[in-house]
Amino acid sequence: MTLCKRLGASLSLALAGLFASVSAAADNCYILVHGHGTEGHIKQRTNSQGKLEQPALDYWSEAFFDKYNGSNFIEQLRINGGNYGVVGYNSTDEGEMPYWHDGTAGEIARQIIDIRSGKGDGYQHENQCKADDTFWVIAHSQGAAQMMYLSGNAVPGSPYYNRAYNQFDSNTITESNKVCTGRWFWKRCKTETKTRNVAGLDDRYAVEVDFDKAMNGIAAIFTTGGAITGTEFVDRLCNGSWIESVVNDLFIGRECSAVRYLQTNDVYSVRNYVGTNLASPVYTIGGYAGFPGVATASSILLAGEDDGYINLASQMNCSGSAKRNLYSDLKEYKTFLGIAYGSAIFSCDNDHKGTARSYNLASLYTDHDAQRNGGIMSPDYTGIPNGLNCGIGKNSAGRIAACTQ
DSSP states (O other): OOOGGGSOTTSOHHHHHHHHTSOTTSOEEEEEEOOSSOBTTOOOEEOTTSOEEOHHHHTTTOOSSGGGTTOOHHHHHTTTOOEEEEEOOBOOTTTOOOTTBIIIIIHHHHHHHHHHTTOOOSSSOSOOOOTTSEEEEEEETHHHHHHHHHHHTSSTTSTTTTEEESOSSOOEEEEEEEEEESSGGGOEEEEEEEEEEOSOOOGGGEEEOOHHHHHTTOOEEEEESOOTTOOHHHHHHHHOOHHHHHHIIIIIOOOHHHHGGGOSSTTTOGGGGSOSSOSSOEEEEEEOOOOSGGGGGGGGGSOSSBSSSSBHHHHTTBSSOTTOOBOSSSEEEEEETTEEEEEEEEEOSTTSBSSTTEEEEEEESOOHHHHHHOOOSSOOEEOOTTOOOTTTTSOHHHHHHHHTO
16 A cells, blocks of 8 residues: 555655555555444443444444434445444543543543554454554544554653553643732732643653554554644633523433533643653544534634534644634634634745644534544535645545545
8 A cells, every 4th residue: 555646745755755665465454443422441332222333443433413324434435345443432521521531531541552462442343453454544633633642652652651641631830919008108908819721741740651652653644624733713612601501401411520621721732731742643534514404503612613512723733823814725814893804924835833753634514523524525625825736526425535545
């Protein structure tokens, strides 16, 4: 297999060489990492109708919207053959576990190691991966933040090298400031104490996990609809108005405590929890279509283009704010009353990404639900700086299938 002949001409020779080095004799193994709201810690169960359920595997075909029923991301991904392994972890609202937790990052890393060793993934399906396969990771939504944390802490010298944490929130610090009012002898002073979160994890809660082994030799990570730098929706959910709470109740149904670590501020942004390099390169696919029907109202909570749940700037791992107004070609414009004008003042090309070794693959007219079940087969798309040409006109699954052949 080689990607050389399908890579965009603008891609550097170094990246072309990375994909060209993939052995022609090996089969592909696609390792799939799901997003938020899945009981992935449950391998199998039988429902009340006697049907086998495998939540982490079912995630890639289940549809929230009826128009996507019957779609299957994995079938589309394997159009040219290959094997696959499914990773499952507890991403439920009830679990409330952030991406650095041992129950999320730790579990994902351990399962990747097992899949890569040929042990299988523990789910009932054909085409289990073999130890001598060529391995690619595909992550959706929260799964993208998970993989950024793993890959960014699998390199010696990274801030949390080979460590997950049994810690549910980032550290807090207490600051005391003397505040004075009035002048001279009317002057009155008091001390105000404030507690605020800061990015950082406490090694008292550290768990050693071999991220290095899990990521070593992974050809690439593909993210689709990734909450790489959080989502403005969660910002508004945790700190928004009553109107925003109503939109959440009607169309999303999340609690702040369940997804607080997906806020866009620097306390939670995964780019502040990784080193200056990634163990495996990351190729981002962003969606910019709202949800079908009245559910498109969820986009009210998001600035610029979005997939109904996550800002495009976050999905593409653009440097700077995750909730900037971006318009189709991943450029930022000045706005007046929400209307863009003038010339672009920022471009989210590969030189302006929030993390080293993170690159554009594609920007597609698809929504967050269709990104994980392949519900839109041939979406419109926008050409973007340094994007890859493989699979043009196809959805996320089709693009990845084409780029890995």
